[in-house]
Amino acid sequence: MTAQHLHRLVDPIITTRGYDVDDLTISPAAGGGTAATIVVDRDGGVELDALATLTRDLVEAIDAQSPDADYTLELTTRGVDRPLTLPRHWRRAQGRRVEIDVVGADGTPETIAGRIGASTDATVELIRNQRGRFTTVTVDLDSVTKAIVGVDFTAPNRTELELCGLDAAAIARLTRTN
Template sequence: MRTRTAQDDAIYKLAAPIAEALDMEIVRIRVKSGKRQTVQIMAEKSDGTMDVEDCASLSRGLSEVLEETDPIRGEYNLEVSSPGIDRPLTAPAHFERWAGFKAKLELDRLVEGRKKFTGQLAGFEDNSVLIDLPNEDETALIPFDWIADAKLVLTDELMKADLAARGGPAPEDNSSGETP
């Protein structure tokens, strides 16, 4: 799921060793068409962080290799970024790491008459994503290979977890509805 096309895959094979040398993981690669193609690469460090300097380091390393190997026809822009708070989920470990948070899954086939599912992630087991869907008594198991796209849903809980992970202050509980 990190890649969708053969071209994305070729870029991933070039980018992954560079990212690993910088203690980073490639989360997703997409080549977007237009007047000038855009190569979008999302990455994060092993601790889940990714700042501007990290993006610049990865971008410099990738630029050299992409120039040498030229896997992209014509001119292109290279964009290196963090996955962001409502990040894509592209590897089994992502579903484990983000268990308990809300996610949207889009499948490559119909299951019970639909392709899109939203629910609480419950982990990863036997090559399947576990997800608790609304109005369902049992946890659904969706084969990882069936997932075309998956991402976290931006919720208050996710924002609090992200802030805490970055060492930010704990948000105040304003559940009383009073204005500070």
């Protein structure tokens, strides 16, 4: 089973459910056979039960196509450690804290941190909270060399999230405390 063959098989199933295939890799499995890892994402996030159902459906499709295939399938989500590389990644991470490395207009590297605000296919706004004083920085996505969503254990500031352009439901979800 090649990555191209697997992608052609599973992509229609995944996309009809409203997901995007973010990554697909094939590697040798530790005990023999093949390990296939498929990373999916979608607007609104991914629910565990829906992911389990999708996994079963993908296994059925793979088994029907290649009944003798010796493989292990892992279906997973992007997680926080995957870099933001596409405009949809930025849109889906709106309101999250991020640290990005950019190349400035003069060619010098710079690191900028903030919360992801509005984004387009070409730019993203970062909302920066500097001791209660908020500023907005617009970053050209072509200048970004690395961008990772940060793990943030503090409750976000409501004003900051409003400046990010989030609606009331998204703000309530992000400011929930357990």
